[in-house]
Amino acid sequence: MKKTFSLLFAVTVSLAAPSAFAALNVLACEPEWAALATEIGADRIKASSATTALQDPHRIEARPSLIARTRNADLLVCTGLELEVGWLPILLQQSGNAKIAPGQPGNFEAGSVVARLDIPTRLDRSDGDVHAAGNPHIQQDPRNILKVAEALTRRLTEIDAPNAAFYQSRLANFAGRWTAAMQKWDQQLAPLKGTPVVEHHKNMEYLLSWAGLRQVGALEPKPGVEPSAAHLNELLGQLQRQPAKMVLRAAYQDGRASEWLSQHARIPAVVLPFTVGGDERAKDLFSLFDDTVARLLEAAK
Secondary structure, three states: OOHHHHHHHHHHHHOOOOOOOOOOOEEOOOOHHHHHHHHHHHHEEEEOOOOOOOOOOOOOOOHHHHHHHHHHHOOEOOOOOOOOOOHHHHHHHHHHOOHOOOOOOEEEEEHHOOOOOOOOOOOHHOOOOOOOOOOOHHHHHHHHHHHHHHHHHHHHHHHHHHHHHHHHHHHHHHHHHHHHHHHHHHHHHHOOOEEEEEEEEOOOHHHHHHOOOEEEEEEOOOOOOOOOOHHHHHHHHHHHHHOOOOOEEEOOOOHHHHHHHHHHHHHOEEEEEOOOOOOOOOOOOOHHHHHHHHHHHHHHH
């Protein structure tokens, strides 16, 4: 009888107390941060993304299912820099999750730990969708990924101290593999330095900066303004005077304008995965950049 009581007591305590091995629930705003959190947290976390690679991260609907996921998150990992300004505040308000409110340890903004490009000197709606804090598409430079990994590890150790040594060990492993991969990508991209390109939207700036590509035109007349026939014809005329080698767009963007320019300017239209899941080859952060580099090299031939 005494043994039975002891067993029942142990079971009751184990059910009532939080498990020491319970996975930290991480909700990322974009797929790249879910992938990075998994690299650092492995089985100590459960990471998911609020968006997919085939969605425009500026324009997401705050569905009830997404609000429920936000309500259950222990850590929110987003880009910030106003990328999610159209939908994240609604999720935070509707979820009522104080742990991940702005300013709390459970709210992590990747954009706050990297050097930002395209910080505007003026703010005017006539200039299109301009982000006051700078260009938010930081994930296209692998150097930024490493900086975010270091900061994210510090935040994980802060909110989950019992697993601090594990997270730090995972970071060291990731950093070693990532540094070696960056050296490989740098070598592969070296022949492309200075290559003139056209982009669909100003979401490739970090990639262009890292790879040394030179932007000579954009399909959008202003950020967030869809290409018009008049603008495309004007751009075509410009390229006849100042040729480009390729036109770039992200997997989530409409391909009609880039295909039109490709045909008329006789340059390759390159669809880049942009983030994890953007195509069947970009399954994680490493293959994301492997695929991106391969597509650029193929177009440059």
